[in-house]
Amino acid sequence: MTVLNRKKAPRLAPPAALHIQSPTHYTLPNGLPVCLFNMGDQDVVMLKLLFPAGTWQESSRQVAAFTARLLREGTTSYPGQTLMNRIEYCGATLQTKAKNNHAEIVVYSLTKHLPQLLPLLYSILTESEFRDKELNTIVQNAKQHLRIQQEKTDYLAHERFREGLFGEQHPYGYRSTSDDYDRLTRDELYAFYQRHYSAENCVLYLAGKLSDQDLQLIAQYLGGDNWLNQHRVGDIAHNPVPFVPQAVTLHKPGAVQAAICIGCPMFNKTHPDYQAMMVLNTILGGFFGSRLMNNIREEKGYTYGIYSTLHSYMDGGDFAIITDVNGDVWEDAVREIYREMELLQNELVPAHELELVRNYLNGTILSQLSGTFNLAATLQGILVYGLDIDFYHRFVETINTVSPQQLRDLAQRYLSPANMLQVVARA
Amino acid sequence: MISYDKFSLDNGLRIVVHHDPNTPLATVNILYDVGSRDESESRTGFAHLFEHLMFEGSVNIPDYDEHVHLAGGESNAFTSSDMTNYYITLPVHNIETAFWLESDRMLSLAFSEEALAVQKGVVCEEFKEHYINQPYGDWMHKMRALCFTTHPYKWLTIGKELSHIEQATLSDVRAFFFQHYRPNNAILCVAGNVTSEQVRQLAQKWFGDIPPSEKPYHRQLPAEPAQTTFRSQHIYANVPIDALYMAFHIGDRLSPSYHPTAFICDILSSGASGRLYQHLVKDQTLFSSLHAYSWDEHDPGLLYIEGKLNKGVTLESAETAIWHELEQLCQMPVSEDELGKVRNKVEAAIVFNEVGLSDRAFSLAYYELLGDIDEINNEIDKYLRVTAADIQQTAQQIFSRENCSVLYYHAQPPSEAAEQNADAST
Numbered sequence: 001m002t003v004l005n006r007k008k009a010p011r012l013a014p015p016a017a018l019h020i021q022s023p024t025h026y027t028l029p030n031g032l033p034v035c036l037f038n039m040g041d042q043d044v045v046m047l048k049l050l051f052p053a054g055t056w057q058e059s060s061r062q063v064a065a066f067t068a069r070l071l072r073e074g075t076t077s078y079p080g081q082t083l084m085n086r087i088e089y090c091g092a093t094l095q096t097k098a099k100n101n102h103a104e105i106v107v108y109s110l111t112k113h114l115p116q117l118l119p120l121l122y123s124i125l126t127e128s129e130f131r132d133k134e135l136n137t138i139v140q141n142a143k144q145h146l147r148i149q150q151e152k153t154d155y156l157a158h159e160r161f162r163e164g165l166f167g168e169q170h171p172y173g174y175r176s177t178s179d180d181y182d183r184l185t186r187d188e189l190y191a192f193y194q195r196h197y198s199a200e201n202c203v204l205y206l207a208g209k210l211s212d213q214d215l216q217l218i219a220q221y222l223g224g225d226n227w228l229n230q231h232r233v234g235d236i237a238h239n240p241v242p243f244v245p246q247a248v249t250l251h252k253p254g255a256v257q258a259a260i261c262i263g264c265p266m267f268n269k270t271h272p273d274y275q276a277m278m279v280l281n282t283i284l285g286g287f288f289g290s291r292l293m294n295n296i297r298e299e300k301g302y303t304y305g306i307y308s309t310l311h312s313y314m315d316g317g318d319f320a321i322i323t324d325v326n327g328d329v330w331e332d333a334v335r336e337i338y339r340e341m342e343l344l345q346n347e348l349v350p351a352h353e354l355e356l357v358r359n360y361l362n363g364t365i366l367s368q369l370s371g372t373f374n375l376a377a378t379l380q381g382i383l384v385y386g387l388d389i390d391f392y393h394r395f396v397e398t399i400n401t402v403s404p405q406q407l408r409d410l411a412q413r414y415l416s417p418a419n420m421l422q423v424v425a426r427a
Numbered sequence: 428m429i430s431y432d433k434f435s436l437d438n439g440l441r442i443v444v445h446h447d448p449n450t451p452l453a454t455v456n457i458l459y460d461v462g463s464r465d466e467s468e469s470r471t472g473f474a475h476l477f478e479h480l481m482f483e484g485s486v487n488i489p490d491y492d493e494h495v496h497l498a499g500g501e502s503n504a505f506t507s508s509d510m511t512n513y514y515i516t517l518p519v520h521n522i523e524t525a526f527w528l529e530s531d532r533m534l535s536l537a538f539s540e541e542a543l544a545v546q547k548g549v550v551c552e553e554f555k556e557h558y559i560n561q562p563y564g565d566w567m568h569k570m571r572a573l574c575f576t577t578h579p580y581k582w583l584t585i586g587k588e589l590s591h592i593e594q595a596t597l598s599d600v601r602a603f604f605f606q607h608y609r610p611n612n613a614i615l616c617v618a619g620n621v622t623s624e625q626v627r628q629l630a631q632k633w634f635g636d637i638p639p640s641e642k643p644y645h646r647q648l649p650a651e652p653a654q655t656t657f658r659s660q661h662i663y664a665n666v667p668i669d670a671l672y673m674a675f676h677i678g679d680r681l682s683p684s685y686h687p688t689a690f691i692c693d694i695l696s697s698g699a700s701g702r703l704y705q706h707l708v709k710d711q712t713l714f715s716s717l718h719a720y721s722w723d724e725h726d727p728g729l730l731y732i733e734g735k736l737n738k739g740v741t742l743e744s745a746e747t748a749i750w751h752e753l754e755q756l757c758q759m760p761v762s763e764d765e766l767g768k769v770r771n772k773v774e775a776a777i778v779f780n781e782v783g784l785s786d787r788a789f790s791l792a793y794y795e796l797l798g799d800i801d802e803i804n805n806e807i808d809k810y811l812r813v814t815a816a817d818i819q820q821t822a823q824q825i826f827s828r829e830n831c832s833v834l835y836y837h838a839q840p841p842s843e844a845a846e847q848n849a850d851a852s853t
Contacts, residue, residue: 137712
């Protein structure tokens with residue numbers, strides 16, 4: 001019998017070729033485009049309606065968020081609490097929320113409850129009520145929530161950071177106040193709903209195990225002419241303010257940790273450098289084995305966690321390093337963050353580290369594209385940009401071939417410490 | 428319905444295999460039967476600190492994470508009062524790497540002073556991030572201390588205080604490891620496109636020669652005596668609004684009251700149709716947020732109700748309104764409609780939990796830890812058998828004043844808060 005050599009790692013297999021199950025695209029009679037991921041073993045479904053009804057399109061502050069929020073507050077046929085009682089009776093969950101450039105209505109359910117749920121969903125799309133009573137309660141609760149958020153250093157730092165990146169009037173950058181909530185009216189929300197939540201402005205994503213009968217039922221409820229509004233939401237321009245790199249300090253007396261945000265505006269997923277930047281970002285702070293995590297957490301014990309991220313939005317994006325550190329050492333943490341950026345600008349990434357990140361990213365992509373709901377969420381994240389699944393084939397190609405020189409060039413172009421906005425919220 | 432196969436090695440390691448041919452990934456999940464309830468009261472937070480040290484190198488492999496990432500995998504862990512769970516999800520063709528890594532850290536850790544010093548710092552920052560640098564961050568610490576006089580659930584998994592973490596020594600770490608991190612105290616679950624025979628061979632190869640503990644750990648925790656009088660505490664802090672926290676003792680995870688209790692939480696607080704939300708947040712607008720829930724603790728734990736008050740509402744009237752809702756549950760059986768709702772909800776929750784590979788792997792290990800893995804596929808029937816009478820009876824057992832503890836969390840400006848708390852403690 002051979003003695004087991006525990007010092008020797010088992011041989012690793014090369015990453016398998018990426019096999020992506022493509023969604024099916026089709027159109028309902030009213031022109032509504034459908035993206036269908038019909039797969040999986042469990043009898044479950046996710047039904048997501050996406051509308052151009054985000055912060056980007058809103059008429060005044062918070063209108064998009066509260067319009068989406070009030071979609072759960074009752075319709076003509078199912079007034080007030082009846083609506084959510086009926087939905088939750090089916091064991092289903094309904095999420096409605098506005099994001100930067102879209103609003104979404106999402107239902108998760110066992111497939112067998114679709115016949116009960118579709119009339120409810122149709123009612124939300126065509127006859128939501130928007131009553132003052134519900135609006136007032138939601139506004140009061142949101143104001144209470146905001147008061148608590150404003151006590152948190154990470155919230156304060158992050159809000160100020162976004163404002164610094166995009167500007168205080170920009171939909172990606174503005175900071176909400178209680179006054180913004182107080183100014184909301186039922187009529188403004190209702191008008192926003194009528195204008196934006198219509199079939200010609202909608203895209204439907206379906207994921208789960210669906211029979212032909214299920215699909216027919218969905219088409220029956222969502223494919224009709226009766227929720228067209230003859231208005232297509234057009235392109236709207238918002239220009240961010242010219243970016244000014246600077247260091248901002250916010251004081252929160254009594255805070256035991258310092259919340260740090262460091263970053264700058266960045267391009268989105270459609271930019272030719274995006275995929276290589278993802279590799280660079282992963283090395284810097286994109287995963288548990290990153291340089292920032294190794295330095296600030298694993299060597300110094302300054303923080304529970306530190307990450308850098310490329311946030312991609314429909315119109316631009318940002319690069320952000322975010323962490324909460326021991327309040328006594330924030331200056332050293334900030335210094336080390338910049339030092340790591342400079343290292344990437346000045347020195348080539350060693351071959352072993354690059355191999356590790358290549359393997360890790362290959363595994364991550366496999367994981368993001370596995371399982372019905374993961375796959376649907378991941379592909380939605382590129383389809384909304386007008387990209388197709390070739391994005392992931394090119395991404396794998398970039399991951400496996402990007403050179404240390406290219407990564408250094410990218411760091412020199414995009415990761416200069418002198419070009420960063422730094423926000424620290426601390427005692 | 429989750430299928431599985433189960434066997435053991437001679438050293439006592441229990442192994443569960445779940446075959447899923449439709450994924451290119453595999454999850455290797457190891458559950459250790461140790462949690463913060465196994466700590467001594469003077470050394471709390473240790474099970475969790477230890478979990479961090481499990482990533483700091485083992486006897487033959489100095490760099491655990493590096494090999495996980497080289498294999499294209501992702502790894503993490505969590506510690507609770509009852510257990511410590513570790514998992515790696517990676518491309519199935521690299522599954523042996525997971526066996527190599529997990530078996531080496533079960534064989535023995537590296538026990539480095541430097542790693543211990545750094546991870547103490549990391550855990551102290553985790554403590555601050557979640558429990559100190561947050562408005563109301565200390566409420567759960569205070570509530571557990573108020574409700575439990577005897578059972579180790581009186582401290583949270585993160586630890587009772589920062590100093591306990593700061594004082595941990597390497598000899599503590601070593602003793603803890605050889606007491607709890609042995610094959611006969613662990614459950615290995617492998618999920619993915621693998622056969623039982625493959626797993627058996629890999630497990631025998633990598634885990635077969637790890638010795639079991641010489642003196643197996645027998646858990647003998649002091650039982651919490653029944654609470655006989657109402658308990659309360661006033662807290663004055665620099666927070667923006669008043670908050671109310673209530674807790675009630677409930678049965679253990681395997682008691683017949685477990686499923687009715689879960690339904691009670693759902694009836695009170697699930698989604699937007701729960702009674703507390705509809706009556707007290709929407710109709711009476713006493714609270715801006717209000718939730719009821721329990722953690723699935725193995726020993727008798729707590730049902731919590733937590734709410735943030737609206738302006739102009741007193742803590743007294745807020746509490747009265749909650750008691751009124753609880754009395755309704757005790758006095759009137761729930762309607763067929765409400766019962767149907769919570770049944771449908773739990774059915775959906777169980778099926779959705781089977782969607783993710785790593786969720787399935789953890790669930791299998793968890794049910795094996797609870798005592799009988801076969802119960803994983805019986806859980807839904809147990810819920811569906813719960814009647815309105817069961818719910819009413821369980822509510823009557825739980826919602827009495829002598830079984831209740833309340834924290835009144837008063838919003839105060841900073842200077843006054845310090846003064847008031849000084850008064851309160853005398």
